[in-house]
Amino acid sequence: xxxxxxxxxxxxxxxxxxxxxxxxxxxxxxxxxxxxxxxxxxxxxxxxxxxxxxxxxxxxxxxxxxxxxxxxxxxxxxxxxxxxxxxxxxxxxxxxxxxxxxxxxxxxxxxxxxxxxxxxxxxxxxxxxxxxxxxxxxxxxxxxxxxxxxxxxxxxxxxxxxxxxxxxxxxxxxxxxxxxxxxxxxxxxxxxxxxxxxxxxxxxxxxxxxxxxxxxxxxxxxxxxxxxxxxxxxxxxxxxxxxxxxxxxxxxxxxxxxxxxxxxxxxxxxxxxxxxxxxxxxxxxxxxxxxxxxxxxxxxxxxxxxxxxxxxxxxxxxxxxxxxxxxxxxxxxxxxxxxxxxxxxxxxxxxxxxxxxxxxxxxxxxxxxxxxxxxxxxxxxxxxxxxxxxxxxxxxxxxxxxxxxxxxxxxxxxxxxxxxxxxxxxxxxxxxxxxxxxxxxxxxxxxxxxxxxxxxxxxxxxxxxxxxxxxxxxxxxxxxxxxxxxxxxxxxx
Amino acid sequence: xxxxxxxxxxxxxxxxxxxxxxxxxxxxxxxxxxxxxxxxxxxxxxxxxxxxxxxxxxxxxxxxxxxxxxxxxxxxxxxxxxxxxxxxxxxxxxxxxxxxxxxxxxxxxxxxxxxxxxxxxxxxxxxxxxxxxxxxxxxxxxxxxxxxxxxxxxxxxxxxxxxxxxxxxxxxxxxxxxxxxxxxxxxxxxxxxxxxxxxxxxxxxxxxxxxxxxxxxxxxxxxxxxxxxxxxxxxxxxxxxxxxxxxxxxxxxxxxxxxxxxxxxxxxxxxxxxxxxxxxxxxxxxxxxxxxxxxxxxxxxxxxxxxxxxxxxxxxxxxxxxxxxxxxxxxxxxxxxxxxxxxxxxxxxxxxxxxxxxxxxxxxxxxxxxxxxxxxxxxxxxxxxxxxxxxxxxxxxxxxxxxxxxxxxxxxxxxxxxxxxxxxxxxxxxxxxxxxxxxxxxxxxxxxxxxxxxxxx
Numbered sequence: 001x002x003x004x005x006x007x008x009x010x011x012x013x014x015x016x017x018x019x020x021x022x023x024x025x026x027x028x029x030x031x032x033x034x035x036x037x038x039x040x041x042x043x044x045x046x047x048x049x050x051x052x053x054x055x056x057x058x059x060x061x062x063x064x065x066x067x068x069x070x071x072x073x074x075x076x077x078x079x080x081x082x083x084x085x086x087x088x089x090x091x092x093x094x095x096x097x098x099x100x101x102x103x104x105x106x107x108x109x110x111x112x113x114x115x116x117x118x119x120x121x122x123x124x125x126x127x128x129x130x131x132x133x134x135x136x137x138x139x140x141x142x143x144x145x146x147x148x149x150x151x152x153x154x155x156x157x158x159x160x161x162x163x164x165x166x167x168x169x170x171x172x173x174x175x176x177x178x179x180x181x182x183x184x185x186x187x188x189x190x191x192x193x194x195x196x197x198x199x200x201x202x203x204x205x206x207x208x209x210x211x212x213x214x215x216x217x218x219x220x221x222x223x224x225x226x227x228x229x230x231x232x233x234x235x236x237x238x239x240x241x242x243x244x245x246x247x248x249x250x251x252x253x254x255x256x257x258x259x260x261x262x263x264x265x266x267x268x269x270x271x272x273x274x275x276x277x278x279x280x281x282x283x284x285x286x287x288x289x290x291x292x293x294x295x296x297x298x299x300x301x302x303x304x305x306x307x308x309x310x311x312x313x314x315x316x317x318x319x320x321x322x323x324x325x326x327x328x329x330x331x332x333x334x335x336x337x338x339x340x341x342x343x344x345x346x347x348x349x350x351x352x353x354x355x356x357x358x359x360x361x362x363x364x365x366x367x368x369x370x371x372x373x374x375x376x377x378x379x380x381x382x383x384x385x386x387x388x389x390x391x392x393x394x395x396x397x398x399x400x401x402x403x404x405x406x407x408x409x410x411x412x413x414x415x416x417x418x419x420x421x422x423x424x425x426x427x428x429x430x431x432x433x434x435x436x437x438x439x440x441x442x443x444x445x446x447x448x449x450x451x452x453x454x455x456x457x458x459x460x461x462x463x464x465x466x467x468x469x470x471x472x473x474x475x476x477x478x479x480x481x482x483x484x485x486x487x488x489x490x491x492x493x
Numbered sequence: 494x495x496x497x498x499x500x501x502x503x504x505x506x507x508x509x510x511x512x513x514x515x516x517x518x519x520x521x522x523x524x525x526x527x528x529x530x531x532x533x534x535x536x537x538x539x540x541x542x543x544x545x546x547x548x549x550x551x552x553x554x555x556x557x558x559x560x561x562x563x564x565x566x567x568x569x570x571x572x573x574x575x576x577x578x579x580x581x582x583x584x585x586x587x588x589x590x591x592x593x594x595x596x597x598x599x600x601x602x603x604x605x606x607x608x609x610x611x612x613x614x615x616x617x618x619x620x621x622x623x624x625x626x627x628x629x630x631x632x633x634x635x636x637x638x639x640x641x642x643x644x645x646x647x648x649x650x651x652x653x654x655x656x657x658x659x660x661x662x663x664x665x666x667x668x669x670x671x672x673x674x675x676x677x678x679x680x681x682x683x684x685x686x687x688x689x690x691x692x693x694x695x696x697x698x699x700x701x702x703x704x705x706x707x708x709x710x711x712x713x714x715x716x717x718x719x720x721x722x723x724x725x726x727x728x729x730x731x732x733x734x735x736x737x738x739x740x741x742x743x744x745x746x747x748x749x750x751x752x753x754x755x756x757x758x759x760x761x762x763x764x765x766x767x768x769x770x771x772x773x774x775x776x777x778x779x780x781x782x783x784x785x786x787x788x789x790x791x792x793x794x795x796x797x798x799x800x801x802x803x804x805x806x807x808x809x810x811x812x813x814x815x816x817x818x819x820x821x822x823x824x825x826x827x828x829x830x831x832x833x834x835x836x837x838x839x840x841x842x843x844x845x846x847x848x849x850x851x852x853x854x855x856x857x858x859x860x861x862x863x864x865x866x867x868x869x870x871x872x873x874x875x876x877x878x879x880x881x882x883x884x885x886x887x888x889x890x891x892x893x894x895x896x897x898x899x900x901x902x903x904x905x906x907x908x909x910x911x912x913x914x915x916x917x918x919x920x921x922x923x924x925x926x927x928x929x930x931x932x933x934x935x936x937x938x939x940x941x942x943x944x945x946x947x948x949x950x
Binding site: 002003004013017018020021023024025029030031032033036037038039040046049050051054056058059061062063065072073074076080082083085086087089090091092093095096098099105106112113116117131139142165167169170172174175177214219243245248270276290321322323324325326327328329337339340341342343347349354355361362375401404409410412415429430431432433465466467468469470473474475477478479481482 | 496497506507511519520522528529531533537544547550553557560562564572574576580583584585588589594595597602607609611612613617618626627628659662664665666717739742744747759766771772773774793794796801803805817818819822825828829831836839842843847848896899907926
């Protein structure tokens with residue numbers, strides 16, 4: 001039932017709105033003629049409706065959620081409650097910096113911690129999600145070449161295994177995309193890379209470990225080739241959790257990196273955001289960082305903080321948000337980083353990798369085929385179900401749906417596109433061994449079921465609030481907005 | 494170990510199962526030259542108690558001023574239930590609803606959100622959100638350029654009364670694609686843009702026009718005339734609006750003869766706290782024929798195998814994970830949790846509640862303007878109707894006055910010196926429904942004291 005169907009003319013949540021409705025002296029031609037048609041419900045009806053809706057979701061707090069490339073680790077509750085403290089949550093973004101020193105201190109310290117863990121020289125926190133961080137990175141690469149009057153560099157190299165945001169970002173920045181193939185071991189094809197670089201090369205966008213779940217072993221050579229051709233290296237931080245505390249993009253030769261703080265720094269995914277895509281830069285790109293950035297002046301008790309703006313960074317690529325990005329997300333990331341501290345930060349990649357390799361080993365022993373069997377897993381790995389698809393007619397999507405009935409969120413399916421019938425599985429460091437063992441047991445049960453009764457698996461899920469949905473109908477008979485008349489609803493029902 | 498559950502025994506068992514001696518061996522594919530040294534610059538770990546003390550101290554240091562600033566972010570009362578439900582783990586710690594059967598809560602909520610936004614704006618469809626109002630305007634400009642096939646240029650005429658930061662953001666985001674954003678001057682007396690100004694900026698070809706309502710100064714634009722001018726000149730019309738104002742003001746779908754084509758703006762006033770500037774959310778609605786040019790996620794209603802109603806992400810062929818370099822935008826993660834809050838907020842207030850919020854905000858701002866302009870040395874800069882913001886001119890530089898007001902516990906407004914130096918000592922103020930007459934009297938009293946003190950000095 002939709003909230004609109006609970007609506008009754010004249011009902012409302014009285015205590016939550018102003019008591020009075022004063023006369024408005026705005027001329028009629030500016031005003032709406034009839035009410036906007038929002039639901040008319042009581043407070044309790046709204047509370048019950050949305051509480052019940054929440055119960056139709058899988059989430060980290062309720063289920064193991066091994067969604068590859070998304071780093072669905074536990075989101076500590078203190079991060080939320082402390083970011084929502086009065087004084088922080090009530091602060092207007094344009095209130096005087098004299099009344100924002102506590103907030104700015106957190107932001108400055110977060111910048112410093114992110115510099116240290118990535119090995120970069122500067123950090124700007126303003127990008128609001130990974131894709132906006134990518135945009136900032138490629139825009140900085142372009143600005144760098146333009147500032148040197150190196151105007152022909154408009155090609156961005158992107159491995160074929162990359163996230164879709166990489167090529168889409170390059171296009172948004174006005175660049176052309178040159179796709180680089182992957183070799184059979186999952187590494188970038190070095191010969192193809194050598195052939196692709198040249199005087200048009202602006203840079204390369206790389207995820208390391210790659211989306212195939214393996215570390216790009218020849219990264220130093222790649223850096224040499226791209227830098228040698230005059231291009232810069234962009235690090236897509238989607239998989240930073242795999243190396244946090246173990247290796248640093250700055251040491252690998254990357255000139256710019258974005259971090260997905262909603263992955264690596266455990267801020268909530270929120271049903272699709274907000275994210276936070278802070279960018280780190282090497283020396284060459286410092287002048288081009290998006291503004292604002294926080295600066296510290298003085299030390300100890302005399303320390304104060306202020307925003308660096310266009311005046312301080314005249315070559316900046318500019319502003320990407322109305323204020324300073326997703327401040328509340330950054331506060332959550334700050335609290336998380338402080339609770340981990342030095343030792344905790346070192347352990348993130350260790351235990352993410354231990355869990356992934358253990359899960360990979362157990363699934364292999366259970367008869368599942370790995371995408372790259374000769375390689376170590378990073379924080380994630382690929383299982384390919386092409387054999388089950390061919391022999392049993394049960395594919396990756398069927399396994400994904402059957403896992404929902406087993407009480408597990410499905411891994412990422414059909415990405416990366418290079419491996420047929422793939423599941424990209426990322427357990428993260430916060431899962432206990434018994435959760436991983438239970439997942440393996442579920443996969444084995446589904447495999448057994450697929451051998452006995454493949455149609456049963458192909459019909460999954462059975463236990464969720466709805467079964468498989470008609471996506472073709474959703475796209476062809478578009479119904480994006482509820483209409484309050486019977487005929488419109490008949491078309492759907 | 495914070496947030497890591499492994500016991501020593503389990504670690505041993507797992508390593509044995511993998512067949513390695515220690516965890517370090519699992520990283521043997523990373524060249525030795527790249528293995529990180531200790532991250533010595535990081536501080537020691539804090540317990541939850543310790544970080545709580547630190548954050549409380551910092552939050553208390555920033556304090557809570559009585560706020561009279563708007564300028565794109567507005568303090569409204571948020572019903573207690575909104576964030577209690579929004580931060581339930583089932584909403585808070587889920588991700589993008591790719592597995593529809595396991596995400597019906599989030600998906601149905603987004604469908605309800607799309608319906609509410611379409612109702613407020615008077616448009617046919619809505620997406621599931623963008624990052625914020627400024628970046629939403631950038632996406633709207635890019636969308637209009639893709640959609641307006643009758644136009645050969647990539648020229649977007651932007652009313653000079655739009656939020657100046659939105660213009661900066663839209664420029665930064667669209668520059669790479671060769672989009673020209675041209676400002677149309679606002680009238681110095683009314684603080685609004687008229688069709689004559691658009692006419693003189695017209696040139697040979699216009700792809701889209703951007704019309705704010707209310708505009709950055711809080712003034713109300715003659716949106717009917719501007720919208721008609723845009724359509725008469727072959728342009729698509731982009732409205733930039735405040736969603737709370739729409740409970741009171743004419744829906745963009747009804748502007749002029751045909752209504753706006755694309756509507757976007759900042760969703761923060763709908764239940765999202767100020768929080769130093771984010772996370773907020775951008776909204777975008779459009780007419781049905783443009784839906785395939787829209788960026789971002791969209792949820793559709795459909796049926797399952799048994800014919801039951803269900804919800805799913807749809808029109809994904811526009812998006813980067815399917816279309817890669819040919820996608821309508823690179824956006825992936827949006828501002829889902831903020832949309833959750835906004836949907837519950839709108840459900841709880843309803844049209845009547847939201848209209849009261851808008852009406853009281855307008856009345857409070859009127860009261861504030863009257864109180865301050867009665868002090869002497871303070872006068873309103875623009876004539877004509879406004880929503881819940883107004884620009885005042887002082888006889889002395891605004892910054893020092895604001896600092897003094899802050900010392901008295903008042904966030905007195907936003908100085909326009911940097912963005913609009915031509916307006917002199919201009920101060921923009923806002924009083925939403927969260928202010929009461931005592932707050933306004935207190936502000937007037939303090940401002941009088943400060944201005945008098947300055948004169949005496």
